Amino acid sequence: MSPEEKKARRDLEKLEAEREKLFHGGPESPGGENDPMEILGRRIARILGPLLAAGMLLYLLLTFLPRT
DSSP states (O other): OOOOHHHHHHHHHHHHHHHHHHHHHHHHHTTTTGGGHHHHHHHHHHHHHHHHHHHHHHHHHHHHHHHO
8 A cells, every 4th residue: 555545544534533523422421321411401402402493484484474
């Protein structure tokens, strides 16, 4: 393998590690997956996220659609 190929592979591995950290979270917190506050926070976010999105969509539709 040429030096350019080795450098390219190292760069790809570095990019893959950054992508994993970005999309799959950073290092685990000390409590890990069983931390009750982490679980509660995820549950709240999963409930509030779609509700807020639906509320914003409804608001935009009612505000900007012409009324007849």
